[in-house]
Amino acid sequence: MSKKKQNGFSVFMQEIQQELRRQGRNVPMRDMPTLAGPKWAQLSDARKQAYQAIAKGDSSGAQGYTRTQGPGPGLNSASRPGPGRMDATGVLLSSKRDxxxxxxxxxxxxxxxxxxxxxxxxxxxxxxxxxxxxxxxxxxxxxxxxxxxxxxxxxxxxxxxxxxxxxxxxxxxxxxxxxxxxxxxxxxxxxxxxxxxxxxxxxxxxxxxxxxxxxxxxxxxxxxxxxxxxxxxxxxxxxxxxxxxxxxxxxxxxxxxxxxxxxxxxxxxxxxxxxxxxxxxxxxxxxxxxxxxxxxxxxxxxxxxxxxxxxxxxxxxxxxxxxxxxxxxxxxxxxxxxxxxxxxxxxxxxxxxxxxxxxxxxxxxxxxxxxxxxxxxRPPSPLTFGRGRVLGGLGRGNLIKLPKVGGLRIHEQ
Structure with missing residues (x-):
């Protein structure tokens, strides 16, 4: 049977799983997506691309990231961007956002x-x-x-x-x-x-x-x-x-x-x-x-x-x-x-x-x-922020004329 193809997220999950084992927590891989998913979402695009490159066997794509923990199964330990240290809640210090x-x-x-x-x-x-x-x-x-x-x-x-x-x-x-x-x-x-x-x-x-x-x-x-x-x-x-x-x-x-x-x-x-x-x-x-x-x-x-x-x-x-x-x-x-x-x-x-x-x-x-x-x-025609109809609006009242911005977000990936 051919080995299942890895992606960047699977590499990242193995990293997290290894770190948890070193902390005395044995979490099966079937439970890792729930645990690692929020942490993966916090990674920068460059960090994600590095994991994707390792999953494809391209060590050049992970330049600038060095392994700080032991290698996972089947990975190139010289180029793996290991998870590094975690805080008390299990969040990677390297993945924390400003x-x-x-x-x-x-x-x-x-x-x-x-x-x-x-x-x-x-x-x-x-x-x-x-x-x-x-x-x-x-x-x-x-x-x-x-x-x-x-x-x-x-x-x-x-x-x-x-x-x-x-x-x-x-x-x-x-x-x-x-x-x-x-x-x-x-x-x-x-x-x-x-x-x-x-x-x-x-x-x-x-x-x-x-x-x-x-x-x-x-x-x-x-x-x-x-x-x-x-x-x-x-x-x-x-x-x-x-x-x-x-x-x-x-x-x-x-x-x-x-x-x-x-x-x-x-x-x-x-x-x-x-x-x-x-x-x-x-x-x-x-x-x-x-x-x-x-x-x-x-x-x-x-x-x-x-x-x-x-x-x-x-x-x-x-x-x-x-x-x-x-x-x-x-x-x-x-x-x-x-x-x-x-x-x-x-x-x-x-x-x-x-x-x-x-x-x-x-x-x-x-x-x-x-x-x-x-x-x-005289109040102008109402133009507002947002992504179309929401619970709200002002009709013909005096509104701020705000341009549609397609969903301004606090945390952009």
């Missing part, structure tokens, strides 16, 4: 896309944006990957001219809690959002229905293009994961696979007219403000009653409050109760004055920056 560099590159691309999409001058004040947030029962680490148990979602549509235009808020049934995480889920709930970890009567169990509501909120006129959604920098990854989880539970393709950073959006908007953009650190300090955390009407009814600030709707509302405080003065837009919480003082709208890191936030602009006519403030 996530910081990847995130820097991603953010740079995001800024360029948003910057190129914004209309010139004060017309940008008429554009609508969608803010999103998810609450989770807890953060888990399963097979080395971050995972969550989504239990609440909120989206808010906002523009500088109109303020908050629409809101969507839902609780989510997170499903069965994985073994070993029930205590963490209960502890997280008790100390943050206080959403019951099981049998919550307000939680939506029909994931397809929930995803449909999100889609119709973003795209009520079925324009077949998705507007971008924004969340705070440290929340974007969680929101992306939760959207993917929701699509998987609904049994449909995930087209809302990208969440952009509201930090970048505010930074670009702050310098849109005069080029004097606020720094990331200034924006981060503003987004950390606590002056709105317990303002009446900011959170959902459940969290208002619980008197906790950990509410997805409250988080999205605070994004709009910060945007209004920072940007409306620059664009000559008057603040109303649609922009900031309303205080009962003589029936008028009284706003908080946030302590901004830069006096430039409220700087008056020359009259020449204003459009010559109302036509300049």
């Amino acid at each position: 996530f910081a560099a990847e995130m820097t590159e991603r953010r740079s691309k995001e800024k360029e896309l948003i910057k190129s999409a914004l209309p010139p001058g004060r017309a940008a004040a008429n554009e609508s944006f969608f803010f999103v947030d998810f609450q989770s029962l807890c953060e888990m680490s399963i097979n080395g990957e971050k995972r969550y148990l989504p239990c609440e979602v909120a989206l808010v549509e906002f523009s500088l001219v109109s303020g908050v235009k629409r809101k969507l808020h839902k609780f989510i049934d997170p499903g069965k809690i994985p073994m070993g995480y029930r205590y963490l889920a209960q502890s997280t709930s008790d100390t943050t959002h206080q959403i019951p970890i099981a049998e919550f009567e307000q939680a939506e169990k029909d994931y397809r229905k929930l995803l449909g509501e999100i889609e119709n909120f973003l795209d009520p006129n079925w324009t077949e293009k998705m507007p971008p959604v924004f969340s705070k920098r440290e929340s974007a990854e969680r929101c992306e994961w939760c959207l993917a989880w929701l699509a998987d539970k609904a049994g449909v393709m995930n087209r809302l696979d990208k969440v952009y950073e509201v930090d970048a959006l505010l930074g670009l908007f702050s310098g849109h007219l005069d080029g004097k953009a606020m720094s990331f650190f200034q924006i981060d300090e503003l987004l950390k403000t606590s002056i709105y955390d317990f303002e009446a009407g900011t959170r959902c009814d459940f969290h208002e009653e619980k008197e906790t600030k950990f509410c997805s709707l409250g988080v999205c509302n605070i994004y709009t409050f910060v945007a209004a405080e920072c940007l409306c003065p620059k664009f000559g837009v008057s603040l109303t109760s649609a922009h900031l919480p309303k205080l009962s003082v003589g029936g008028t709208v009284t706003t908080f004055k946030m302590k901004t890191p830069s006096d430039e936030v409220a700087r008056d602009l020359d009259n020449e920056d204003y459009p010559d006519s109302d036509d300049d403030l």
